[in-house]
Amino acid sequence: MTLLSYAKAMNRALADALEADPAVCVFGEDVGAGLAGLTPGLQQRFGAGRVVDVPLSEQAFTSAGIGAALNGMRPVIELQIPSLLFLVFEQLANQAHKFSLMTGGQARVPLTVVVPGSGSRSGWAGQHSDHPYGLFAHVGIKTLAPATPTDAYGLLSSAIRDDDPVVLFAPAGALGVREDVTAPLVPVPIGAARVHRAGSDVTVVAVGHLVHQALAVAEELAGEASVEVLDPRTLYPLDRAALVESLGRTGRLVVVDDSNRFAGFAAEVLAVAAEECRLLAPPRRVTRPDGAVLPFALALDRALQPDAEQLRDAIRAVLK
Amino acid sequence: MSLPHLADPAGRYRTMRLIRSFEELALEWVRSGLVVGGTHPYSGQEAVAVGVCAALDPADQLTSTHRGHGHVLAKGADPGRLLAELLGRVGGLxxxxxxxxxxxxxxxGILGANGIVGAGAPIAVGAAWAAQRRGEPTVVASFFGDGALNQGVLLESLNLASIWRAPVVFVCENNGYATTLPAASAVGGSACGRAAAFGIPAETVDGMDVEAVRAAAGRAVERARSGGGPSFLECLTYRFEAHHTMERRFRLSYRAAEEVASWRERDPLATDLPEAAAIDLEVAELLAAAAGFALASAEPDPATATDHLYASGLRPRSGAAL
Incomplete structure (x- = not known):
């Protein structure tokens, strides 16, 4: 039995990509030391010219990644803190994402941005605990949130090979997940959801680390209801076909999403269900509150994130 | 090999005349409503684009600005396709x-004009870094105005270029105003002082003199190509027209008429080249043909509005009701 951790899976995806394609390079703060857990050993193996320690200039090095991508490289940008995404929103939303259209298809920007430890890290307070994947999905940037080590490997591999900018959220709550891996690690297509557990009464759409919470709750409720756990894996473009197919069987929907409620990812899932499906009960979502800022104290930090009890209640509510 | 169309004084004059006449035609087309939106005319600054591009090789690259027609034409883009782009036609660049x-x-090698002030600089640094990594001799010129001197990302870019010894020539076109704000009241310290602070050789040059710009750019390009890292040029210049074509409607008076007139006396197109008159005629014919091409180019089909949104070919969901 080989237990593979989420962080190790990402590290392996980066190593395999660097090995396979000389155009792949990594820009990030402290990537040589591997501080964020993604890049240990890579600079020693591939050199400081490909695994590049950059100064604390997120805007410039993200845009430098765009420039390098325009000249044929496939840069991976590591941002240690999810809130740094706010700092580089201009570079990603207004530059990287728009180049292909604005140039009439002359340019492509194969840039991957990875955020190891997105969402709450327990005790890192307001400016280190966000989960702004909805913002990137909203502007149309390919947005990924793998829940398991094999999906982390597979989606990061696909992101690096993709010809468009991609932002990959590696939730802090999933970084400790280990998986018994027997099959070879392979790329996972962008835009394909995964059913982790089949069910017939209710579909729980769970994002990122909450997939594991959803699976635990589904197991716990096994005597009461048959719960399907659907992991979108890619938040944008959303695998609407998989969602519609699942809801066609269950007719009931709960979304559990560790991001802000208003205009959030869960809202879009509910909108798709409302437009494209005939539900048997009003759908429910379990999210952070509107406009949440996570407070420091652990009890307060936890109080604003979706928990198992809320999910149980929501499932029971749609089953009534 | 330098750009053949800028190899001699006549070629440089021809290209400056092309830019000037292009901008005059574009202004006319904006006023008549043929061009929707507007333009940021480059008139007055021609010596900067032409002088810098005269020091570049065909394989060299540049990043440009919202006031980009001059850079694009100087690097050799087809004026007909640029005009077609202003018209929003399928034949546009x-x-x-x-x-x-x-x-x-x-x-x-024209990596795009850019609508965000200062945004081209870090892109230029990354493009230069990539070329350097692959052992290619490419130099990247990054144009920006005095307004960009106060963008944080520009300062970050100077630092990155310095530590990477990236083959970049930073070209600050100091035309005296960030839209309406005078550089004198907006720029603490100086343009060259910013570069010097990051260990980048910097010089101020007369941006109304194409040969002076070419000479300074030549030194900077040579330094970049020989592994000496980035350079910074501050080109003192002036825009003869409004910041953008919308400004004409507002009749703003932030620049004294005497000031505009005094800079117009230093018009970079003033020349004693004997062939100037013949070149002017030649350019007029070229531009007439370019205009013909642009006007004959088809309007895009609305059904193609989301084409090219994704390089990978992903098609977005329609915004229409299901």
Whole structure:
């Protein structure tokens, strides 16, 4: 039995990509030391010219990644803190994402941005605990949130090979997940959801680390209801076909999403269900509150994130 | 090999005349409503684009600004396709998807005009870094105005270029105003002082003199190509027209008429080249043909509005009701 951790899976995806394609390079703060857990050993193996320690200039090095991508490289940008995404929103939303259209298809920007430890890290307070994947999905940037080590490997591999900018959220709550891996690690297509557990009464759409919470709750409720756990894996473009197919069987929907409620990812899932499906009960979502800022104290930090009890209640509510 | 169309004084004059006449035609087309939106005229600053591009090789690259027509034409883009782009036609450089502020021709190393002040600089640094990594001799010129001197990302870019010894020539076109704000009251310290602070050789040059710009750019390009890292040029210049074509409607008076007149006396197109008159005629004919091409180019089909949104070919969901 080989237990593979989420962080190790990402590290392996980066190593395999660097090995396979000389155009792949990594820009990030402290990537040589591997501080964020993604890049240990890579600079020693591939050199400081490909695994590049950059100064604390997120805007410039993200845009430098765009420039390098325009000249044929496939840069991976590591941002240690999810809130740094706010700092580089201009570079990603207004530059990287728009180049292909604005140039009439002359340019492509194969840039991957990875955020190891997105969402709450327990005790890192307001400016280190966000989960702004909805913002990137909203502007149309390919947005990924793998829940398991094999999906982390597979989606990061696909992101690096993709010809468009991609932002990959590696939730802090999933970084400790280990998986018994027997099959070879392979790329996972962008835009394909995964059913982790089949069910017939209710579909729980769970994002990122909450997939594991959803699976635990589904197991716990096994005597009461048959719960399907659907992991979108890619938040944008959303695998609407998989969602519609699942809801066609269950007719009931709960979304559990560790991001802000208003205009959030869960809202879009509910909108798709409302437009494209005939539900048997009003759908429910379990999210952070509107406009949440996570407070420091652990009890307060936890109080604003979706928990198992809320999910149980929501499932029971749609089953009534 | 330098750009053949800028190899001699006549070629440089021809290109400056082309830019000036192009901008005059574009202004006319904006006023008549043929061009929707507007443009940021480059008139007055021609010596900067032409002088810098005269020091570049065909394989060299550049990033441009919202006031980008001059850079794009100086690097050799087809004026007919640039005009078609202003008209939003399929024959435009960007297929009508970019317009004046995003004109690009990657086949000529023109990595795009950019609508955000200062945004081209870090892109230039990354492009130069990539070329350097692969052992290519490419130099990237990054144009920006005095307004960009106060963008944080520009300062970050100077630092990155310095520590990477990236083959970049930073070209600050100091035309005295960030839109309406005088550089004198907006720039603490100086343009060259910013570069010097990051260990980048910097010089101020007369941006109304194409030969002076070419000489300074030549030194900077040589330094970049021989592994000496980035350079910074501050080109003192002036825009003869409004910041953008919308400004004409507002009749702003932030620049004294005498000031405009005194700079016009230093017009970079003033020349004693004997062949100037013949070149002017030649350019007029070239531009007439370019205008003909642009006007004859087809309007894009609305059904193609989301084409090229994704390089990978992903098609977005429609915004229409199901």
């Amino acid at each position: 960007n297929g009508g998807r970019g317009g004046s502020m995003h004109a690009a021709d990657f086949s000529l």
